Amino acid sequence: MCGIVGYVGPRDATPIVLGGLKRLEYRGYDSAGIAVLQDGGFEIRRDAGKLSKLLSTVNDDPIKGHLGIGHTRWATHGEPNTRNAHPHIGATGDVVVVHNGIVENYKELKEELLAEGAEFNSDTDSEIIVHLIERYLSSENDLLQAVRKALSHLKGHHGVVIGSKHEPDKIVAARIGNAGGVVLGFGEGEMFIASDLPAILEHTREVVYLESHQLAVVTKDSAAVYDLDGNKLEIRTETVPWDPIAAEKGEYRHFMQKEIHEQIRSITDTINGRVDFANGRISLPKLNLTKEFANKIEKIIITACGTAAYAAMVGKIIIEKIARIPVEVDVASEFRYRDPIITENTVVLSISQSGETADTLAAMAEGKRLGATLWTIVNVMGSQAMRISDGHILMQTGPEIGVASTKAYTAPLVDQYMLAILLADLRDEIDEKTRKQYVNELRSLPNLVSQVLSRETEYERIARKLVDVNNSIYLGRGVNMPTAYEGALKLKEISYIHAEAYPGGEMKHGPIALFDQDMQVIVIAPKDPWYDKMVSQVEQTKARNAPVLVIATDGDEQIPELADEVMWIPDVFWMLSPVIAVIPLQILAYHIASIRGLDVDQPRNLAKSVTVE
Ligand code: F6R
Numbered sequence: 001m002c003g004i005v006g007y008v009g010p011r012d013a014t015p016i017v018l019g020g021l022k023r024l025e026y027r028g029y030d031s032a033g034i035a036v037l038q039d040g041g042f043e044i045r046r047d048a049g050k051l052s053k054l055l056s057t058v059n060d061d062p063i064k065g066h067l068g069i070g071h072t073r074w075a076t077h078g079e080p081n082t083r084n085a086h087p088h089i090g091a092t093g094d095v096v097v098v099h100n101g102i103v104e105n106y107k108e109l110k111e112e113l114l115a116e117g118a119e120f121n122s123d124t125d126s127e128i129i130v131h132l133i134e135r136y137l138s139s140e141n142d143l144l145q146a147v148r149k150a151l152s153h154l155k156g157h158h159g160v161v162i163g164s165k166h167e168p169d170k171i172v173a174a175r176i177g178n179a180g181g182v183v184l185g186f187g188e189g190e191m192f193i194a195s196d197l198p199a200i201l202e203h204t205r206e207v208v209y210l211e212s213h214q215l216a217v218v219t220k221d222s223a224a225v226y227d228l229d230g231n232k233l234e235i236r237t238e239t240v241p242w243d244p245i246a247a248e249k250g251e252y253r254h255f256m257q258k259e260i261h262e263q264i265r266s267i268t269d270t271i272n273g274r275v276d277f278a279n280g281r282i283s284l285p286k287l288n289l290t291k292e293f294a295n296k297i298e299k300i301i302i303t304a305c306g307t308a309a310y311a312a313m314v315g316k317i318i319i320e321k322i323a324r325i326p327v328e329v330d331v332a333s334e335f336r337y338r339d340p341i342i343t344e345n346t347v348v349l350s351i352s353q354s355g356e357t358a359d360t361l362a363a364m365a366e367g368k369r370l371g372a373t374l375w376t377i378v379n380v381m382g383s384q385a386m387r388i389s390d391g392h393i394l395m396q397t398g399p400e401i402g403v404a405s406t407k408a409y410t411a412p413l414v415d416q417y418m419l420a421i422l423l424a425d426l427r428d429e430i431d432e433k434t435r436k437q438y439v440n441e442l443r444s445l446p447n448l449v450s451q452v453l454s455r456e457t458e459y460e461r462i463a464r465k466l467v468d469v470n471n472s473i474y475l476g477r478g479v480n481m482p483t484a485y486e487g488a489l490k491l492k493e494i495s496y497i498h499a500e501a502y503p504g505g506e507m508k509h510g511p512i513a514l515f516d517q518d519m520q521v522i523v524i525a526p527k528d529p530w531y532d533k534m535v536s537q538v539e540q541t542k543a544r545n546a547p548v549l550v551i552a553t554d555g556d557e558q559i560p561e562l563a564d565e566v567m568w569i570p571d572v573f574w575m576l577s578p579v580i581a582v583i584p585l586q587i588l589a590y591h592i593a594s595i596r597g598l599d600v601d602q603p604r605n606l607a608k609s610v611t612v613e
Pocket of ligand 1: 309354406
């Protein structure tokens with residue numbers, strides 16, 4: 001969950017490492033630190049709190065050198081204070097380490113190291129790694145070998161970057177398992193290392209991703225990759241197409257607001273190149289899906305976490321409806337620990353923005369182990385989810401920086417709709433007329449997204465009215481039941497307002513006991529097949545004096561009679577209505593949090609990609 005940046009080259013490492021950390025702050029932001037090799041020794045600056053504190057510390061007490069590593073932390077072991085911030089330095093002062101992951105056997109290792117006389121300066125599990133490397137450096141005299149040996153003791157998943165003052169031209173990096181990525185960036189006579197691409201994109205687009213159980217030794221003009229046994233491996237650089245400008249905030253106050261507005265572009269790009277409107281056909285070539293395999297599929301299990309799992313719930317309804325294939329949705333953290341029924345004709349489809357979420361990756365691994373075909377809908381190119389899958393659909397959203405996911409929720413809704421049409425076509429489950437109609441519905445979607453976004457000021461007015469709400473319940477049914485879940489998640493994670501969501505029909509089975517004038521009810525009631533049911537839900541809510549806000553379709557005459565407030569959305573084909581209906585809820589949550597003066601892009605206790613269990 002932490003962000004890592006490293007640099008070696010002719011330029012001053014400090015601004016490059018700090019600039020990279022700035023781009024990764026969304027990954028963890030409870031402390032940060034940097035180590036730079038200056039005059040033959042490591043100078044370290046660390047601070048608890050946001051990166052801005054570290055920036056002013058470095059400003060007051062500058063460090064300068066040609067090799068540096070930095071870290072922004074999301075605490076797992078040890079409080080988020082300065083003492084526990086990375087980089088960690090050993091007793092000799094020779095070695096510095098930044099680490100992403102959890103040393104699962106740290107207690108045993110710590111006892112062992114204490115018995116050998118090591119002195120610990122933090123409460124972290126990560127500090128173990130420095131002491132282990134020091135242990136082996138004293139006999140090996142070779143950083144790579146010492147790191148290799150040290151890593152062989154660690155249980156768990158790790159991304160590690162290491163510097164040694166005795167090898168002042170080198171950085172060693174390693175990846176074990178799925179604690180986030182390690183990417184090497186190739187510049188002109190300089191090299192970069194990062195846990196995530198946005199950190200280095202402004203400097204280079206030529207990259208190599210480390211696979212699990214690989215180590216790299218990087219100097220300013222070389223990179224060599226090894227397996228954990230020390231065998232040298234072939235590497236080939238990839239060119240990243242992302243535009244670094246896309247990772248900037250631009251005219252918006254927050255990344256979240258920018259990303260909400262980018263949905264016009266992301267939905268357009270999601271459709272472009274994959275839809276043949278003339279023939280009413282979908283193509284998803286990276287899925288590697290043949291007609292033969294499509295006809296063999298007996299079941300699809302969609303697995304994901306958080307927002308992505310809500311996207312999966314929409315996908316279930318759409319894929320079952322269009323392709324007539326049974327679909328299960330399994331929260332990844334649960335799937336990995338039960339005994340799922342999987343045959344060789346089962347597809348495990350993961351959805352993940354980061355492609356690095358530990359639970360999702362573990363669920364995929366479990367699917368693979370049991371013989372399923374693995375597909376993923378993923379945003380981050382080169383991520384682990386993409387690499388371990390048999391086929392993928394790349395979300396066309398560009399980098400998502402705001403911790404609360406927005407554009408990476410709507411894109412997979414469209415991806416799954418297209419997948420459903422493709423599967424139905426290959427399995428002869430759909431007639432040509434219907435297929436063409438479904439495909440044609442995609443044509444107007446970017447325009448509908450644009451229309452709904454143009455209503456932001458009106459939605460903001462409603463946000464101002466709801467800003468002091470303490471408790472809220474979101475209700476939805478059918479294809480918009482997940483919209484209720486996602487709306488509530490957005491509100492709670494960035495505004496800290498208590499928000500729950502229920503399938504509308506469940507209300508009378510308990511939650512209705514909570515309804516009174518202090519419970520804000522938010523009902524998702526667009527013109528979809530569940531509309532009449534939702535109208536009656538609004539009536540029942542009003543009968544209990546609860547204030548009710550409704551998401552309704554333009555022209556609806558019943559809802560304004562019943563609701564206290566309405567957020568209007570344009571008319572949209574019901575299977576695509578979750579894409580449109582969620583946007584006012586994203587905007588509502590965004591403005592409530594922003595008016596409350598909260599840190600919208602970096603809400604408390606959260607991190608962008610959850611690479612620990
Ligand atoms: C909510 C949010 C999280 C993520 C979840 C999965 O706004 O961002 O719930 O959706 O942690 O992350 P990915 O999609 O990266 O696997």
